[in-house]
Amino acid sequence: MSVSLRPSEALALWHDVTLDLVREGGHDFSSRQITILLTIYLEQPPHTVRGLAAKLNVTKPVITRALDTMGALDLVTRRRDEKDMRNVIIQRTVKGALFVEKMGDVIVARAKELKR
């Protein structure tokens, strides 16, 4: 029902994965940005600025800025909510899905190689 890890293994995994992502040389995302991206791709839509801000316990401009950045990289898209024009619905993109998928592969690979 769960994954059993010792703290030393957990930290080693985190280290190995982030090292891979850094060495890869792609964008250097912050924890906030990663969390936003994963929330959009893992949790049930629809996602709004307000919803993400509440979930992450940050202010709305933080979400707006992150969406600006990741939108420029084509990792997410925004559109107005037809039902309530105040809302903005955040949507996934092909590029974003590939990015997240690749990230999952890195974690899986590093977990498999983990010395216990």
Add this chain to the structure above:
Amino acid sequence: MSVSLRPSEALALWHDVTLDLVREGGHDFSSRQITILLTIYLEQPPHTVRGLAAKLNVTKPVITRALDTMGALDLVTRRRDEKDMRNVIIQRTVKGALFVEKMGDVIVARAKELKR
């Protein structure tokens, strides 16, 4: 000899942990900063600016800046290498050790709660 994870589980774990770290409200570190911190605390000393730069595949000023930031937060310290005064030896601090330890606990807890 390894930890078996499916990609969806791996991503869920990553999401849950980063969400915890973000909601916690502490500093919003980048992947580079996290990697540097974990390398210092998990890998065998001594750690130098050059060594970290080579390992992470980034330039030395990137390391210097990260050490400035984390040093100001008392998560790491620097001292000159007595044997070779050109080198700077990066050292751990109590506060940094506690931070890393807490991070390990978060990962372990989230792994345990992971639905499979």
Add this chain to the structure above:
DNA sequence: TCCGATTGTTACGGAAGCGTTATAGTCATA
């Protein structure tokens, strides 16, 4: 039809990170 509440964004001055380049200090060796 107002009018308060709600949504997301923009504006602001400041802080921090970027890559590149220059620099100061130290070493090793010829």
Add this chain to the structure above:
DNA sequence: TATGACTATAACGCTTCCGTAACAATCGGA
């Protein structure tokens, strides 16, 4: 001892992000 290699850092101009506050657009009920 002079010189070239090597270390880490500082300086540069630029970009991004910060938190706070103001803002325009939209909703919904009085």
